[in-house]
Amino acid sequence: xxxxxxxxxxxxxxxxxxxxxxxxxxxxxxxxxxxxxxxxxxxxxxxxxxxxxxxxxxxxxxxxxxxxxxxxxxxxxxxxxxxxxxxxxxxxxxxxxxxxxxxxxxxxxxxxxxxxxxxxxxxxxxxxxxxxxxxxxxxxxxxxxxxxxxxxxxxxxxxxxxxxxxxxxxxxxxxxxxxxxxxxxx
Numbered sequence: 001x002x003x004x005x006x007x008x009x010x011x012x013x014x015x016x017x018x019x020x021x022x023x024x025x026x027x028x029x030x031x032x033x034x035x036x037x038x039x040x041x042x043x044x045x046x047x048x049x050x051x052x053x054x055x056x057x058x059x060x061x062x063x064x065x066x067x068x069x070x071x072x073x074x075x076x077x078x079x080x081x082x083x084x085x086x087x088x089x090x091x092x093x094x095x096x097x098x099x100x101x102x103x104x105x106x107x108x109x110x111x112x113x114x115x116x117x118x119x120x121x122x123x124x125x126x127x128x129x130x131x132x133x134x135x136x137x138x139x140x141x142x143x144x145x146x147x148x149x150x151x152x153x154x155x156x157x158x159x160x161x162x163x164x165x166x167x168x169x170x171x172x173x174x175x176x177x178x179x180x181x182x183x184x185x186x
Contacts, residue, residue: 022058023144023182030181033071037154038171046087050075055180057108057144059137062116065108069178071101091161098125103133103150114138122150124157135178143181150176 034047050072057065073093076084088095105120111134118133135148153172154160160170 021184022056024054024056024185025183026053026055027143027181027183028053032177032179033069034177035174036177037174040169044078046076046078048072048075049077053180055146055182056185057137057146057182059110059114059139059144062108062110065105065118067103067105067108067118067120069103073098073100091164092159094125103131105133118148122152122157124152124159127157129156133178143183146178146180146182148178150178152176 028051031053032047033051034045036043036045038044048071051069053067053069055065055067055069057067073095074088076087076093078084078087087093090096093101101122101124103120103122105118107120108116108118110116114136116135116137118135120131120133121128122131129152131150131152133148133150135146137144137146139145152174154170154174155165155167155172159174164170
């Protein structure tokens with residue numbers, strides 16, 4: 001019986017250590033950045049195949065957390081090579097002049113029940129705007145799983161110039177979704 005109690009206490013201590021751990025090793029192979037917009041009222045989903053992320057979060061001290069995510073816009077995938085080529089062009093992302101988009105958090109705060117908000121700056125096509133990215137974070141199998149969204153208005157960044165600026169054809173609202181898997185700090 002003493003061994004059983006001792007084993008339980010040791011496992012409880014290990015779980016507590018994992019829950020209070022600082023997570024900062026982003027596992028890119030288990031992470032993703034996607035988006036959803038609407039074209040003529042129909043949801044259109046896409047993803048970015050290439051990105052980097054530096055994230056540091058201790059859920060017991062979220063205010064000390066920080067994040068920087070950089071997306072290589074040439075890696076956009078909206079389902080067809082023609083659409084991908086159009087999205088890379090001057091009217092949309094203009095990847096020749098602006099090859100990446102970047103989000104940098106200025107602070108993270110807990111809003112309760114495993115939910116957080118990262119306030120920061122989003123830069124796309126050389127235009128920087130303040131954004132708030134709501135996300136959830138939970139420990140699962142010794143890793144921290146982060147799921148969230150950065151809502152943006154594409155026209156504020158000059159995405160979809162000219163004939164594409166008609167929001168009746170392509171909605172202004174875009175939801176950039178992210179999922180990151182982080183390992184504990186080494």
